[in-house]
Amino acid sequence: GGVRVGRTAATPGARWKVLVTARSASSDDRGGVQISEYESAYAVEVLATDGPAVSRVRVAFERNVQRYQGADRPTAIDGKTYDLDARANDASGRWAVRDPSGAAASEEEAERVRDVFPDLGTRTQVDQILPDAAMAIGEARDELAGAILRVIHPRAWTLNQGTAVLARTEDDDAVFAVTLDATGSSGLRLVVNGEARVRLRDARLVRLSLDGTYDHASAKGSASDPGTFTLRRTVTDL
Numbered sequence: 683g684g685v686r687v688g689r690t691a692a693t694p695g696a697r698w699k700v701l702v703t704a705r706s707a708s709s710d711d712r713g714g715v716q717i718s719e720y721e722s723a724y725a726v727e728v729l730a731t732d733g734p735a736v737s738r739v740r741v742a743f744e745r746n747v748q749r750y751q752g753a754d755r756p757t758a759i760d761g762k763t764y765d766l767d768a769r770a771n772d773a774s775g776r777w778a779v780r781d782p783s784g785a786a787a788s789e790e791e792a793e794r795v796r797d798v799f800p801d802l803g804t805r806t807q808v809d810q811i812l813p814d815a816a817m818a819i820g821e822a823r824d825e826l827a828g829a830i831l832r833v834i835h836p837r838a839w840t841l842n843q844g845t846a847v848l849a850r851t852e853d854d855d856a857v858f859a860v861t862l863d864a865t866g867s868s869g870l871r872l873v874v875n876g877e878a879r880v881r882l883r884d885a886r887l888v889r890l891s892l893d894g895t896y897d898h899a900s901a902k903g904s905a906s907d908p909g910t911f912t913l914r915r916t917v918t919d920l
Contacts, residue, residue, distance in 0.1 A: 683816050684815075684816030684817055684818050684819075685816060685817045685818070685819065685848060685851055685856055685882070686814075686815070686816045686817070686882070687812045687813075687814075687817075687856060687880065687882055687885045688882060688883045688884060688885070689734065689809070689814075689884065689885060690883055690884035691731065691733070691734040692728050692731055692736050693728065693731065694728050694729060694730055694731060695727070695728065696727070696728045696919075697725060697726065697727045697728070697919070697920040698725070698726050698917055698918060698919050698920055699723070699724070699725045699726075699917070699918050699920055700722070700723070700724055700725075700726065700798075700915070700916070700917050701722070701723050701914075701915070701916050701918075702720070702721070702722040702723075702913070702914070702915045703719070703720070703721050703722075703912075703913070703914050704719065704720040704911070704912065704913045704914075705717065705718070705719045705720075705911070705912050705913075706718045706719075706896060706909055706910065706911045707909055707910050708896075708898075708907070708908075708909030708910075709907055709909075716750075716751065717749075717750070717751060717752070718748070718749070718750050719748070719749040719750075720747070720748055720749070721745055721746075721747050721749070722743070722745060722746045722747075722798070723743070723744040723745040723746075724741055724742060724743045724744060724745075724746070724798065725741070725742045725744065725920065726739055726740070726741055726799075727739060727740045727741075727742075729765070730769075732768075732769070732803065734805055735768075735803055735804050735805055736768075736802060736803075737767070737768045737769055737802070737803050738765070738766065738767045738768065738769070739765075739766050739799065739802065740763065740764070740765050740766075740782070741763065741764050741766060741795060741798070741799060742762075742763040743759050743760060743761060743762055743763070743764075744761070745760060745761070746759050746760040746761075746794070747760060757794060758788065758790045758791045758794060759791050759794045759795060762781070762791070763781065763782055764779050764780065764781060764782075764787055764791070764795050765779075765780050765781070765782060765784075766778070766779055766795065766796075766799055766802055767780070768802040768803025769803070772786055772792070774789075776792075776796070777796075777802060777803065779791065779792040779795045779796065796836075797835060797836055797837060800832060800833075800836035801832075806829075806885075806886075806887075807828075807829035807832055808826065808829045808830070808833070808880060808885060808886075808887050809885040809886075810829075811823065811825050811826050811829050812826070812880065812885050817848050817856075818848070819848055819849070819850060819851075820847065820848065820849075821847070821848050822845065822846070822847050822848075823846045823847070823848065823858065824844060824845050824846055825846075826846035826858060826860070826878070827841060827843075827844025827845060827846050827860060827861070827862055828841045828844060830844075830846070830860060830862065830878055830887070830890065831844065831862055831864055833887060833890070833915070834890075834913065834915075837867070838866055838867055839864040839865070839866050839867075839872065840864060840865050840866075840867075841862065841863070841864050842863040842864055842865055842871075843863045844860070844861055844862045844863060844864075845859075845860065845861045846858045846859070846860045846878065847859045849877070851882070852879075854881065854882050854883065855879040855880060855881055855882060855888060855889070856879070856880045856881075856882055857877055857878075857879050858877065858878045858879075858880065859875070859876075859877060860875060860876055860877065860878045860892070861873075861874070861875040862874050862875070862892070862894075869898065870896050870897065870898050871896060871897045871898075872894065872895075872896045872911060873894045873895055873896070873897075874892040874893060874894030874895075874911060874913070875892065875893065875894055876890070876891040876892035876893055876894075877889075877890075877891050878890050886917060887915075887917070888916065888917045888918075889915065889916050889917070890913065890914070890915040890916075891913075891914055892911075892912065892913045892914075893910075893911070893912050893913075894910075894911055895908035895909060895910055895911060896908060896909050896910075896911050897909075
C-alpha cells in the first residue's frame with residue numbers, strides 16, 4: 683500500500699540529542715584554502731505540549747562553536763541551557779527564551795536559540811508537509827525541500843528551487859533524495875544534494891546529509907571558483 687508516515691505526538695519528559703556539523707572550503711587569492719566550520723551538539727527535553735505540538739522545551743547546548751582555519755570561536759550560547767516557551771512572549775513579542783533561573787536571555791542568545799528550534803508551538807514543517815496518505819517509491823514531495831532548508835537555518839537562506847523524492851525505506855525511515863538551490867542573506871548561492879531521512883513512526887527528520895558547492899561574487903561582480911560545502915545533522919533519542 684505504499685509508504686505511510688505516522689504521527690506520534692511528543693510527551694513531556696521526552697528527550698533527544700541533535701548533532702550538527704557543517705564545513706565550507708574555498709580557495710583564496712594566495713593559492714591557499716580557507717576553511718570555515720560549525721559544530722553544535724545540544725539536548726532537548728520536552729517540558730509541555732499543546733495538542734500535537736511541543737510548546738515548552740529545555741535546550742542544553744553542550745557545544746556551539748564556529749571554527750575558522752582551525753581556531754574555535756564559541757558562540758554566545760556555547761555551554762548554556764535555556765527554557766523555551768511558545769506560550770509566553772518576551773519584550774519583542776516573540777516567544778520567550780530564558781535561562782533555568784527564569785532570567786531572559788540576551789537578544790543575541792535568543793536569536794540563536796530560536797534558529798535551532800524554529801517550530802516551537804506548532805507541528806514541524808516537515809510533519810505538516812508529509813501526507814497522511816501512503817506515498818509511492820519515486821514520488822516527488824518537492825515542498826519538503828523548503829522545510830529542510832528551514833531546519834538548516836530559518837533566517838539565513840531563501841530557497842530558489844529544490845526537489846525531494848522518496849527514494850526508499852531503510853531502518854524504519856523514509857529516505858528522500860534532496861536537492862537545494864538557495865541564496866543566503868550575504869549573497870552566497872548554495873547548491874547541494876543528498877539524503878534526508880524521516881522516521882516513519884513520527885515524521886521526525888532524524889538524519890540529513892548534504893554535499894555541494896557555494897559561489898560568492900568578487901567586488902566587480904564576477905563569479906569566483908565555487909567553494910565546497912558539507913552538512914551533517916543527526917537526531918538520537920535519549
